[in-house]
Amino acid sequence: MSTSKPKSETGETAPTIQTVERAAVVLGSFTVAKPYLSLNELTASLGTSKATAHRYTKALRAAHLLRYDERTALYSLGPQVLTLAASARAGLPIVAAAEPYMESLLHEVDETVVLSVWDGETATVVRSVDNTDHIIRIGVRSGARLDLTDSAQGRVFCSFLPPDQVPGLKSILRRAPELAAEFENIRELGLSLNSPDINGVRTIAAPIFEGGTIVASMAIVGTAVTVSADVDSPMARALLRTTRELSEGLGGS
Template sequence: MSTVQSVERSLSILEILSKYPEGIRLTELSSQLGLAKSTTHRLLLTLMHRNFVKQDERSELYSLGMQVVTLASSVLNNIDIRGVAHASIVELAQKTNEVVHLCIKDDDEVIYIDKVDSDRTIRMFSQVGRRVNMHCTGVGKVMLANLPIKEVKEIISKKGLPQFTPSTITDETALFEHLEIVKEQGYAIDEMEHEELIAAVAAPIYDYNNKVIAAISIAGPNQRITKERIKAELIDLILETSHNISQKMGYLGKTN
């Protein structure tokens, strides 16, 4: 096994483990890797020695170790937008008593770089560091709406338009029509398109070049994030917050 091959396989292990926060068995992991269990186990032992992977003694499930958190925190702490936006999204979460996310586009996906929980417990897919497709979330759609059409087509070609719920937009023409509306109104609504029973409203964040560099969202159960509440309260709040953050990033444009 060459050094490069070992690194490639080790990175693949970390990528797979990131999708299983509660852990995965050796058999399933080796199957996804397309490697023998003995080979996978050897790689895991090395990663465990460096604290990139841990194994639960009782369940024998493998999951990401604290060294990954350390490295991720180092990267996140050096992302200016996160530090600039944090106080604003905390305030927004307090005003709405709902979960607020801060996301950026990375490798043609949405990645959550900050999250402020509400006082009301809710089980959601989102967590800092998690990646999702762009077409099925409010934050992803506001970022797509501000990209050149050619780039959006390239993302669709690369990532596809997979369906996550009955509400997911899976038709390219329908998506482009939807993105036109999003761009015109300056915000996007996620109507349970990625997670069933979870709705959200999202708005873009601009930098000094008038370029969309991130997005924020207010998310929660569809019983609370209703169309009526979005229209009456949440749109104004999220646009105000996104504009304030944009101004701190040097944006000189007007509010929506």
């Protein structure tokens, strides 16, 4: 009688597949809203015994995919997840497509140029080029999640995404109804401009389309002195021209 273990279509044994699936469940249990979870919560997510859940958390900690805080007895995602996320972002087709356009725009305006994508909740930076000629450069960290309504890039996505794809948008508009007019203005201009706050940074952002759907936002980031608030400034026109050329190359509109 054969004692071989059942295999999947890919030839992997069932226990191996289950191990991977369970590890994915553990990692997928963490969200922006709940970045810290207890062993009890992870056990509930897995639907296993606490001992089994503990074995998975121990293995994931050894791989630096989980952290454990002994003081709070809570788990969080580990540093290796950041490395994997950076690799995933670098592999996005839009990053490769946008990079030459970003470099060209940087040389034209001599300001930091940033590319952001929608992560399901807000705009997330996936690429930033800041090799300007300024003595002091403004750097924007890849992986940074931008404020949904305060950032120029966040407002671009609020303006061009279908409303049901922006979590909490209806509530936001109820609390700040003036944003509806702002989003309409962004759709008309094709540009979003934030006002400098206490740090004096000003950002102009524009959408990038593929097949009529927004896939990213490109932004120029500088100081209130070097980046004009005029939406018809040479810098704003350069950004619009660049994003439209990139969108045309992607088959956008």
